[in-house]
Amino acid sequence: MKNVAVIGGGLMGSGIAEVSARAGHDVVVVESSDDAAKAALGRLEKSLERAEAKGKLGAAEGTAADVLARIRVETDLDSTADRDIVVEAIVESEAAKVDLFKRLDSIVAAPDAILASNTSSIPIMKLGVATSRPTQVIGIHFFNPVPVLQLVELVPSLLTSPDTTERSRAWVEGSLSKQAIDCQDRAGFVVNALLVPFILSAIRMYESGFASAEDIDRGLVLGAAHPQGPLALADLIGLDTTKAVAESLYEEFKEPLYAAPPLLQRMVDAGLLGRKTGRGFYTYS
Ligand SMILES: CCCCCCCC(=O)CC(=O)SCCNC(=O)CCNC(=O)[C@H](O)C(C)(C)COP(=O)(O)OP(=O)(O)OC[C@H]1O[C@@H](n2cnc3c(N)ncnc32)[C@H](O)[C@@H]1OP(=O)(O)O
């Protein structure tokens, strides 16, 4: 696979585009507006400049400018027509993703192109059956920050072909140098099925006044060797995404541990989405 498209150039899409371009792929990022495209390009430039300044770009990757030259940021979905693999990384909304997969199905021309989703929690089957080619639809779930974390969850639906799964594995492991684990197509896959109750429990603990945000996070960093505490992690993920993922899991399993706590709902209503808006459980400059 040579030509890659990433739909949505937010936190995750920009990271997926970066690692793809660093692996030598020709990458098109499709955003929803000119302003969002500008913001996506800014994220890519900042991250690549940081990687270059830290000496993380290898000889085969070239300079930050070389990597950026392999990426185009567009607003027209038709620019995905000649792609071998499309990775969708738009907002965690089933309706928005189903609509996008329908449109991609009518645009992406190669008969064997892979249509992948980076969804955290939406069943892949719902996206597969929105297309005329569910055998080629798969979950390829990256972790945040994409340039740092090695894991990718591969999530075939009941209709995904073994050929699609194996070509996806070859791409993430062989080309992007990530490590894949295989997951069933159930909301939350492996990691989020475990991580969501953990983060939501931390929010409930804070909401109840049991401990401060700082002490909850310090507890997990100093006492369980986590790289950051659960509330700081929720701020990194984005509280809108955290809430949407919790809701998908709750819808699938009706398990109270997956129910979004009222405080999380209020913070999202207030626009306190974490790092991306400058304030969540913590304030960022
Ligand atoms: C209810 C739940 C709902 C779930 C919702 C959906 C979520 C999903 O679907 C799946 C997910 O992704 S879950 C999130 C998984 N991510 C984590 O758990 C991150 C945990 N945190 C970390 O790894 C570090 O704190 C972290 C790497 C972030 C920062 O590390 P440090 O605190 O040590 O800070 P630094 O010293 O600045 O960074 C360490 C090295 O990493 C590099 N780096 C950090 N951020 C980066 C970024 N954004 N892009 C590229 N590189 C980055 C940094 O440069 C540094 O590198 P070195 O200097 O070489 O060590």
Ligand SMILES: NC(=O)C1=CN([C@@H]2O[C@H](COP(=O)(O)OP(=O)(O)OC[C@H]3O[C@@H](n4cnc5c(N)ncnc54)[C@H](O)[C@@H]3O)[C@@H](O)[C@H]2O)C=CC1
């Ligand atoms: N935030 C996280 O830690 C992780 C998120 N994910 C998943 O990745 C996906 C994206 O999440 P984030 O990057 O965090 O969200 P984000 O909010 O940072 O980015 C979403 C981007 O999609 C764009 N967009 C929305 N609708 C679009 C459309 N129809 N066409 C083109 N672009 C569109 C938005 O302008 C925005 O830039 C979600 O499915 C999420 O569940 C997966 C792993 C980790």
